[in-house]
Amino acid sequence: MDFEFSQEEEMFRKTVRDFAQKEIRPYVREMDEKGEMPKGLVKKMADLGLLGITIPEKYGGPGGNFMLACIAAEELARADLSIAIPVFYLVEASWACVFARYGTEEAKQEILPKVASGEYFFGIATTEPAGGSDIVGATKTTIDEKGDKYVVNGEKVYISGVKESTTLMKGRYFTTAYMDKNASPRHRGISAFILPVEKDTPGLTPTLFEDWGRMGISTGGFAMENVEIPKHWLIGEPNRGFVYSMEGFSAARVIIGATCIGAALGGLEIGMDYIKQRKAFGKELGKYEGISFPLADWYSKLMGDRLVMYRAAWTMDKMYAGNEKYSHFDVALWTAMAKLRAPIDAFSILNEVADWHGAFGYTKECEIDLGIRGVRSYSIGAEGGMNIMRLIIARELLGKEFVPYDRQK
Numbered sequence: 520m521d522f523e524f525s526q527e528e529e530m531f532r533k534t535v536r537d538f539a540q541k542e543i544r545p546y547v548r549e550m551d552e553k554g555e556m557p558k559g560l561v562k563k564m565a566d567l568g569l570l571g572i573t574i575p576e577k578y579g580g581p582g583g584n585f586m587l588a589c590i591a592a593e594e595l596a597r598a599d600l601s602i603a604i605p606v607f608y609l610v611e612a613s614w615a616c617v618f619a620r621y622g623t624e625e626a627k628q629e630i631l632p633k634v635a636s637g638e639y640f641f642g643i644a645t646t647e648p649a650g651g652s653d654i655v656g657a658t659k660t661t662i663d664e665k666g667d668k669y670v671v672n673g674e675k676v677y678i679s680g681v682k683e684s685t686t687l688m689k690g691r692y693f694t695t696a697y698m699d700k701n702a703s704p705r706h707r708g709i710s711a712f713i714l715p716v717e718k719d720t721p722g723l724t725p726t727l728f729e730d731w732g733r734m735g736i737s738t739g740g741f742a743m744e745n746v747e748i749p750k751h752w753l754i755g756e757p758n759r760g761f762v763y764s765m766e767g768f769s770a771a772r773v774i775i776g777a778t779c780i781g782a783a784l785g786g787l788e789i790g791m792d793y794i795k796q797r798k799a800f801g802k803e804l805g806k807y808e809g810i811s812f813p814l815a816d817w818y819s820k821l822m823g824d825r826l827v828m829y830r831a832a833w834t835m836d837k838m839y840a841g842n843e844k845y846s847h848f849d850v851a852l853w854t855a856m857a858k859l860r861a862p863i864d865a866f867s868i869l870n871e872v873a874d875w876h877g878a879f880g881y882t883k884e885c886e887i888d889l890g891i892r893g894v895r896s897y898s899i900g901a902e903g904g905m906n907i908m909r910l911i912i913a914r915e916l917l918g919k920e921f922v923p924y925d926r927q928k
């Protein structure tokens with residue numbers, strides 16, 4: 520067992536930390552208020568090799584593994600407590616990775632270099648108005664063959680990056696729809712494909728939701744009426760889209776863990792600076808055990824979360840390197856634990872740090888509200904609700920016969 524980061528990992532962390540503290544942190548409040556990313560940031564992230572970090576070099580990507588992906592996510596979130604930039608980063612890192620594994624060669628050559636250069640945003644669109652947890656039951660969108668193309672009809676909601684994809688850049692989304700409507704079990708009827716999301720995509724009507732956090736990246740949706748998809752944009756085998764989606768969710772969940780841990784660490788640092796200098800009753804706040812003991816408790820808990828998260832990233836890298844000891848089920852278990860622990864603890868930590876600041880903690884001069892609003896998106900459900908994480912963990916511990924729903928329907 521080796522708990523040390525390699526020299527390469529340490530150097531990478533320092534590079535991202537310096538970049539994020541200089542290029543992102545000073546602009547986070549402005550980003551929150553304006554609801555848009557700082558101008559030119561996408562290009563700077565591309566130049567540093569942060570966009571689509573897991574995209575292999577042969578497709579113009581940085582070729583990073585999940586350890587590196589998580590290190591960068593931690594550092595981006597330490598600088599951007601609102602987690603808008605980390606979300607932009609992690610959605611691409613996880614879903615472009617699945618596309619890079621299963622997409623057709625032609626589609627990958629066409630799309631991935633443009634994701635790495637910042638011309639395309641690579642997103643994920645599985646959630647529909649009927650629900651996000653039960654993809655099998657809630658998916659109503661269909662994909663059908665029409666001549667030499669596919670056509671897609673339906674609606675996706677609560678989708679990250681819709682405004683960015685239709686204004687700042689162009690979007691390419693990993694999307695799911697029913698191809699075989701009579702499949703049994705039903706999840707074997709879902710296919711995955713690339714959906715173009717641009718300002719003028721024929722048949723696509725974008726919408727936007729008004730969120731209360733991570734304002735620098737939008738959440739929206741789109742109605743699709745006969746949106747045409749080239750045949751080679753189908754991802755992997757027809758009707759295996761559910762399996763590819765589960766792989767993508769695992770990838771996203773570990774980087775979400777890293778993101779929430781980074782935001783909590785950033786918040787704790789702000790809090791510690793404050794309690795070392797703020798005095799009450801003649802002493803620094805940090806000298807009162809009512810303040811320092813919760814710090815000790817929360818820090819210990821967060822370091823536990825961090826170990827679970829890096830274990831999840833390590834397991835993921837082992838699986839992708841072809842080590843047969845580690846299956847997708849191990850990955851699903853560890854990544855679900857990372858996603859279950861980090862968002863909940865990060866939210867509680869940031870809430871605690873707000874208390875240390877007294878009234879100042881309730882003002883926008885303090886950065887803490889950004890973090891509280893940002894990390895909450897991940898405990899409320901983005902990339903899978905907490906109970907879904909619990910379902911996965913319990914399934915891996917007890918066996919799939921203990922899943923409480925009928926898998927055949």
Ligand SMILES: Cc1cc2nc3c(=O)[nH]c(=O)nc-3n(C[C@H](O)[C@H](O)[C@H](O)COP(=O)(O)OP(=O)(O)OC[C@H]3O[C@@H](n4cnc5c(N)ncnc54)[C@H](O)[C@@H]3O)c2cc1C
Pocket residue numbers: 642643644645646649650651652653676677678679680730738896899900901902903904905906907
């Ligand atoms: C900010 C934000 C950004 C998002 N971005 C994207 C995106 O880019 N792409 C995308 O496809 N989706 C996105 N989502 C949607 C997200 O994936 C869904 O919110 C999530 O899957 C949950 O679906 P739902 O919101 O429909 O809740 P539901 O599925 O309706 O569930 C509601 C609640 O019930 C719980 N629940 C459900 N089933 C069970 C069960 N069997 N047992 C116990 N409890 C259960 C859930 O955990 C949840 O708390 C985003 C969401 C948010 C908040």
